Amino acid sequence: MATTKILIPTPLRPYTDKQEAVEAHGATIGELLADLTKRHSGLKAHLYNEQGKLRSFVNVYLNDEDIRYLQKEQTPVSPGDTVSIIPSVAGGCAECSADL
Amino acid sequence: MTTATETLPQLTNDEIKRYSRHLIMPEVGVDGQRRLKAGKVLCIGAGGLGSPAAMYLAAAGVGTIGLVDYDVVDFSNLQRQIIHGTPDVGRSKLASAKDRLHAINPHVDIPTYETALSSENALQLFEPYDVILDGTDNFPTRYLTNDACVLLGKPNAYGSIFRFEGQASVFATKNGPCYRCLYPEPPPPGLVPSCAEGGVLGVLPGIIGVIQATEAVKLIAGIGEPLIGRFLIYDALRMHFRELKLRKDPDCPVCGTHPTVKKLIDYEQFCGLRPAAAEAAPVNASNSLEISAVELKQRLDRGEKLRIIDVREPNEWQINRIPGAQLIPLGEIPRRYAELDPDEELVMQCKMGGRSAKAADFLRSVGFKRVLNLRGGILEWIDKVDPTQPKY
Numbered sequence: 001m002a003t004t005k006i007l008i009p010t011p012l013r014p015y016t017d018k019q020e021a022v023e024a025h026g027a028t029i030g031e032l033l034a035d036l037t038k039r040h041s042g043l044k045a046h047l048y049n050e051q052g053k054l055r056s057f058v059n060v061y062l063n064d065e066d067i068r069y070l071q072k073e074q075t076p077v078s079p080g081d082t083v084s085i086i087p088s089v090a091g092g093c094a095e096c097s098a099d100l
Numbered sequence: 101m102t103t104a105t106e107t108l109p110q111l112t113n114d115e116i117k118r119y120s121r122h123l124i125m126p127e128v129g130v131d132g133q134r135r136l137k138a139g140k141v142l143c144i145g146a147g148g149l150g151s152p153a154a155m156y157l158a159a160a161g162v163g164t165i166g167l168v169d170y171d172v173v174d175f176s177n178l179q180r181q182i183i184h185g186t187p188d189v190g191r192s193k194l195a196s197a198k199d200r201l202h203a204i205n206p207h208v209d210i211p212t213y214e215t216a217l218s219s220e221n222a223l224q225l226f227e228p229y230d231v232i233l234d235g236t237d238n239f240p241t242r243y244l245t246n247d248a249c250v251l252l253g254k255p256n257a258y259g260s261i262f263r264f265e266g267q268a269s270v271f272a273t274k275n276g277p278c279y280r281c282l283y284p285e286p287p288p289p290g291l292v293p294s295c296a297e298g299g300v301l302g303v304l305p306g307i308i309g310v311i312q313a314t315e316a317v318k319l320i321a322g323i324g325e326p327l328i329g330r331f332l333i334y335d336a337l338r339m340h341f342r343e344l345k346l347r348k349d350p351d352c353p354v355c356g357t358h359p360t361v362k363k364l365i366d367y368e369q370f371c372g373l374r375p376a377a378a379e380a381a382p383v384n385a386s387n388s389l390e391i392s393a394v395e396l397k398q399r400l401d402r403g404e405k406l407r408i409i410d411v412r413e414p415n416e417w418q419i420n421r422i423p424g425a426q427l428i429p430l431g432e433i434p435r436r437y438a439e440l441d442p443d444e445e446l447v448m449q450c451k452m453g454g455r456s457a458k459a460a461d462f463l464r465s466v467g468f469k470r471v472l473n474l475r476g477g478i479l480e481w482i483d484k485v486d487p488t489q490p491k492y
Contacts, residue, residue, distance in 0.1 A: 009265065010262055010265040010298075011262055011263075011298065014430065014431030020335075041435070042431055042433075056283065057286055057287040059282065064342075066345065068349075069347055084344070086267075087287070088282075089260045089261070089262040089267060090239045090242055090260060091262045
């Protein structure tokens with residue numbers, strides 16, 4: 001099976017051994033992300049909630065389109081496609097005195 | 101934002117000389133410059149993004165540049181907050197920024213608001229302005245700024261940065277998407293690192309803040325193609341820009357066809373930073389899952405067997421560390437926890453206590469019984485136990 005390139009955003013790179021792009025197998029976005037989280041188990045808690053649903057502050061794009069406006073996790077992936085994970089980032093950046 | 105030309109303010113001879121490189125361009129010209137002079141932009145935050153944005157807005161002749169901030173200039177700001185200089189350390193950011201902006205351009209008006217943006221003051225603060233420039237550093241203020249912009253119908257020139265990656269867009273225009281169309285909900289606290297924890301490349305906010313200023317200038321002058329319905333992502337390390345499509349979500353709770361958010365809410369609560377009032381716990385409740393720096397020192401001095409696990413990144417470890425601690429970065433915990441002895445008492449530690457709390461939760465979830473989190477992280481350790489070490 002062909003592999004698809006998944007672009008990993010900066011905040012999630014600690015979970016992919018600092019790689020900015022990784023490969024995964026799958027015919028749909030859902031399969032691809034399942035394979036991705038199998039290869040990089042630390043990502044799972046960041047992409048899915050306790051109910052196994054994609055978290056709402058993490059958007060997944062197939063090329064330049066949000067999968068929410070395609071067929072969500074059933075969106076088919078074709079050879080040559082690029083998948084991006086785009087989480088929300090708050091930095092502005094003063095000295096964030098947040099909880100961390 | 102295209103005010104009838106006859107009501108626009110005239111340019112003085114000094115201003116004509118100053119803005120000549122704008123005036124000779126047909127895209128701006130005298131009328132465009134008069135629009136800029138009449139224009140009002142409110143910068144939320146005079147930090148990394150607000151610094152370059154406000155400086156260019158002032159230089160470009162945007163007539164009114166409001167600043168909202170309540171912070172004081174610190175040495176650690178100067179690596180990127182170029183509106184402030186070394187002599188400004190310790191001054192209010194607003195006073196420092198105002199001086200700098202007036203030095204760049206004495207013709208612009210700089211109202212300053214020394215306050216934290218809140219649900220109580222946001223609508224009133226935003227009301228007189230044409231464009232809001234969101235340069236904040238936390239999720240509650242992001243959502244608050246977005247919702248206030250939608251409710252008032254004011255465009256939001258949005259920018260956000262983390263390490264060496266930045267994001268920018270224009271939200272909340274009449275037919276365009278808003279921030280909530282993109283991210284309906286914020287991440288739970290602790291899951292996304294803050295800049296203070298993750299760091300930021302000093303030049304990055306220069307690029308993103310100037311993109312925000314560019315969009316504000318275009319919106320006010322009524323020129324070009326605004327960054328509406330597009331999400332720009334910039335990777336400074338790869339020197340690469342990407343553009344993603346953004347759509348207005350008809351089910352968006354604030355700008356959709358049947359909005360459920362019709363007034364500003366409690367954003368701290370929305371972002372999970374404070375429990376609902378009814379279930380609020382006393383702030384200083386003692387927590388058996390935590391240990392203070394002083395307590396840790398006392399127990400170590402008594403010769404108790406405690407293993408300290410530092411979950412920061414190796415480059416942070418190079419700056420300072422607690423003697424005897426072992427480094428396992430948070431991201432490596434899931435596959436390296438087998439190196440740890442489940443019978444030993446563990447103290448998880450990071451910079452401020454956020455990441456180590458996550459690591460402690462994880463270890464408990466896989467069966468570790470004796471896991472404590474060092475409250476306040478190494479910063480508290482340095483403050484209370486070992487002031488000889490440097491802080492970052």
